[in-house]
Amino acid sequence: MTTHFLVGRGSVLPGFLDAHVHLALIDATLLPGGGIARVFDLGGWxxxxxxxxxxDLACAHQFITAFGGYPLRAGWAERGWSCAVASAADAAAAVDLQAAAGASVLKITLNSLAGPMLGTEALAAVVGRAHELKLPVVVHAEGAGQADRAFVAGADAFAHTPFSERLADDLVTAMAARMTWISTLDIHGWGRPTPAFEIASDNLRRFHAAGGRVLYGTDLGNGPLPLGLNSREITALLGAGLSPDDVLTALCSPAPLGLTLADTRVTFIPGERPRNPEDFADWLVTARALTRFELEVLA
Structure with missing residues (x-):
């Protein structure tokens, strides 16, 4: 991560990434003004x-789920946003459909609280076909045992820090060796602590301490979240043991999940970076994503 300073103006950093958004549910044109230069659209049209x-974006296109599985019954999701897989035999066609539509990442849902889920063979087949096509696999894992299932199947990332249960230390350590977790801590209460927030924060604290890679993500479109940098998400990351520099790394990853996104914007943060970590989130949320031309005009 390279930081440049405009004398008397502020800091210029690589474009900030929100690694979990749903563009169909928000006005994405407002995101650059809130400091977000790059996004992962993780499911839906x-x-x-x-x-x-x-x-700039990478997208997953449809959610890969079981027939009747999440989010097919969710009120916020249209039926066409999901692609249902019945068995391992259907896996290749479902994954190929996403790739043909321009997906550069695959999104699988495993939610035992909201309907049927992919069986073990079907899950492994979906992950295997995605990897054959060089598509990283991101999993929504919800319900007891689902994070473990996703890990065993070879998933590359979690769309949310696991929040259904406290994961065993040895499992967290194993996950840290090869997985990426997208944070999304603030969706659990939106500033009002909940049991799920406490579980997720504890899991993330241990994952990060074990060397796991963390990406900043908010699940924009899910509840009252700001259209830009979220100070509550940043504060939650700091509370889970990330340093301010770690948070910047989570925001500025040059090739998240191995993907190279377009690089049309940088992030500009006015003023001097505060020395007090307690003021760090307030400083970050003043960021704006600027094109190279806008930056030259500012300079």
Missing amino acids: LPDGLNSSMP
Whole structure:
């Protein structure tokens, strides 16, 4: 991560990434003004009229789920946003469909609280086909044992820090050796602590301490979240043991999940970086994502 300073103006960093958004549920044109230069759209249709005023993006296209599985019954998701897989025999066709639609990452849902889930063979087949196509696999894991299932199947990342149960220390250590976790801590209560928030924070604290790679992500579209940098998410990451520099790393990853996103914007943060970590989140949320031309004008 390289930081440049505009004398008397502020800091310029690589474009900030929100690694979990749903563009169909928000006005993505507002994100650059809130400091977000890049996003992962993790499931659902992209909005019509994608244009240069939106962040640079990688997308998953449809959710891969079981027939009747999450989010097919969720009120916020249209049926066409999901691709149902019945067996291992269906896996290749489902994954190929996402790749043909332009997906650069695959999203699988395993939610035992909201309907049927992919069986072991089908899950392994979906992950295997995605990896054959060089697509990293991100899993929504919810319910007891689902994070473990995703890990055993070879998932590359969790869409959310596991929040259903406290994961065993040895499992967390094993996950830290090869997985990436997308944070999304603030969705558990939106500033009001909940049991799920405490579980997720504890899991993330141990994952990070074991050397696991963390990406900043918010699940934008899910509840009252700001359209830009979220100070509550940043504060939660600091509370889970990440240092301010660790948070910047989580925001500025140059090739998250091995993906190379377009690089049309940088992030500009006005003013001097505070020395007090307690003021760090307030400083970050003043960020703006600027094009190279806008940065030259500012300079």
